[in-house]
Amino acid sequence: MHREHEPHERYEPYEEPGHQPDGYDGYDDDHLVHGDHDRTPRRPRSRRVWLVAVGGVFTALVVVGGYGAYNVFNAVSGGSSAGGGGSTTTASKGPQTPPTTEQADAVAKDFLAAWGRGDIGAAAGLTDRPEAARMALTSFHDGVPARSLTLTGTGPAASGTPSEPVLGYRVRAEFDGTTEAWEYESTLGVLRAADGRVLVRWSPTVVHPKLSAGQSITVKPLPDPVSKPTDRKGRPLDSFPSLASVLPQIPPPDGSKAVTGQAVVLSGGGQQSEQLFVLTPPSAPQVKLTIDADLQQVAEEAVKKQSAGGKPASLVAIQPSTGNILALAYAPQGGFNRAVGGGQAPGSTMKVVTAAALLEAGVTPDTVVPCKETTNSPRSWHNDEPGSHPDYTLSDDFIQSCNTGFIDKGLEKLQPGTLTGVARDQFGLGLQWRIGIPSRDATIPTPGSKDEAAASYIGQGQIQVNSLAMASVAATVQSGTFRQPVLREDVKRVSAPGKLPSDVAQALRSMMARTATQGTARTPMSGLSGQIGAKTGTAEAGSDANNSWFIAYRNDLAVAAEVEGGGHGFSAAGVAAAQVLKAGGGKG
Known part of the structure; x- marks a missing residue:
């Protein structure tokens, strides 16, 4: 029986960063397509990346990086097959054979591996909405400056159906300057497209379970911390009515400065921003008052x-x-x-x-x-x-x-x-x-x-x-x-x-x-x-x-x-x- 993916080992070419020819912008001229279609990225030069799948559980570990806050509305809105949202591969209207467990595991493994190593084009190409996926994954890659990204499959999710399996996976992102890692779990659905290919059904929640249309996930500075003086034993004084006007008048110690922290923040879409993970906590100069x-x-x-x-x-x-x-x-x-x-x-x-x-x-x-x-x-x-x-x-x-x-x-x-x-x-x-x-x-x-x-x-x-x-x-x-x-x-x-x-x-x-x-x-x-x-x-x-x-x-x-x-x-x-x-x- 024809297999769409290799069952155990996959050897793919990879182009080392920093070795592009002069004038290279990430795309081959021969592959530029106008209108609503994808710009197909040039395949990179070879580099060995070993991906292993055993019993439906898969892992990819690579190093990615880059700072930024690139947020495009349509990147997480699901795109559109019309109006410039990028090409979309739709599921067949007629009966189709559901993806097998092995096929679902394989495409999920390849998608996570490509995403993890920063090959956004390859990862997006394994989805039913490649342009929307490319923009969202690029936004996440640029907005979250992880030193390393580990994506680990966790097996079938209860929300899946026989015609569209849903697989779980765990994300672990590590950052420079902190020993704490950001970890969370999400899911992705797998479907068979009209052309018979098995693909990841694209949704903003593939990136993060809380991500929705028009939102982005980026690293942002936290608000400047406010010094809150304590009593002489280090106990808080915020609850005392007579001190409400006193505490804001207490200046920090001479020469001390507040340290602004950083956090991974979910924002946009008309919703209140939410801290998903604190990279570096803010710190304010503390002063103890003589109050008991x-x-x-x-x-x-x-x-x-x-x-x-x-x-x-x-x-x-x-x-x-x-x-x-x-x-x-x-x-x-x-x-x-x-x-x-x-x-x-x-x-x-x-x-x-x-x-x-x-x-x-x-x-x-x-x-x-x-x-x-x-x-x-x-x-x-x-x-x-x-x-x-x-x-x-x-x-x-x-x-x-x-x-x-x-x-x-x-x-x-x-x-x-x-x-x-x-x-x-x-x-x-x-x-x-x-x-x-x-x-x-x-x-x-x-x-x-x-x-x-x-x-x-x-x-x-x-x-x-x-x-x-x-x-x-x-x-x-x-x-x-x-x-x-x-x-x-x-x-x-x-x-x-x-x-x-x-x-x-x-x-x-x-x-x-x-x-x-x-x-x-x-x-x-x-x-x-x-x-x-x-x-x-x-x-x-x-x-x-x-x-x-x-x-x-x-x-x-x-x-x-x-x-x-x-x-x-x-x-x-x-x-x-x-x-x-x-x-x-x-x-x-």
Whole structure:
């Protein structure tokens, strides 16, 4: 019986690349045909390629290459027998003997071998639509720069029929620069044409099971990777609402660049592009922030709870020993980042700085500083609670947050600009901070009158700070040294010109500890152990509603919180701050 293909070995000529005669364009002039017919490629010079078929399973391994992105619409659309789509061999309209198993295996083996070694013309000639096949295979060959292409038959596929067998095969493409290979499986149908030949039925899925009309498969660069900063332990921070506007502001480390990756991509045909295989993954410079994801979660929850009803709020947590910002949260979510960019009067939390100035001026915690019911500067001032306490000391005034005592002693002992200098030199307030993202520096202006001075001593008037600045105040008292807060450890920090005298720092810690256990902060700080200290603040906002402020520390964690319209400091802001201290301040 006549056999269309040799059963075991096939010896075909092959022309070595790079040895074409001058003027050679891949086609013999004698074979140029006009119109809708194929341009028949010149047969190459001889080279041995051994192809083996055993039991219907066949393998071809050759080396191919070439970069490009050659995509022709009709290459994968199936072509057309009219309108320039290339010649088409149609199946017979009359009864035909179906291809035998051996014939189907043989033509599939020859087709895959020709495709694998880059003989596109030979492979296309073994299909029922040679022009469409030639264009599609050329597009794939040029678009996918494989170092080697291995095509392995896997036997009959379940989708075949007696009249048209379908055979499976596996593609393995290897590339320079990566040890990972791209592998996938597809199928091809085999039919008997009208002239009796056994051919591969051409379809875009012969190239790849997902390929359809108008699409191409090419190697393309992946989008430039976006750096996504992590927390200090390398954990993602994308899920935190308060950091949504922060993370995009984090620049990559100095001198680092993103590496654009490459992937085999299926695209075109009006469909969304799909990555089929990543050749080289993209990489973006990574940077770890000082944020602690666990504490950030607590801070988000605390602020969300205290801002219920639409009250703007913020909270910042700092590690006193390093100045690292461990958490920052604000509400409303998605709005202005008031935690680091806001500017408000801090109320009586500013008395920590005023107390430091008075202590440096010679006042001691035990110095008697009467707490009168009202006083004048000449403006009239009063306290939150009625009544006079003529025997109060500076420490008593501090823990009970007596306005009149601080105003009277401040006007007596401090010169205009003294508070501004202490705030800058010992606490770093008013210096230009570079925390890793844009932030607003504190404003502690020199007062122009006694009324302005009196207001500044109790955190009112023209003083403008935010939770970031006041968390740093608490951290400075706890550690005794100002360390500029940062979100990244590699940023350049500023240093305060001076340092809190050790006796002043100790006195401040003593007074803040009393406030946390006996004074206005005792309710929110109740139950917290370790080294603790706090100061409440109630800032007048020009209406019946007051702004709630609270600063505190517990061991190596300092927190500041504010809630606009939140009332007294020990209420809304105090509850939020204590929630964070309880979660993260247990260790020294």
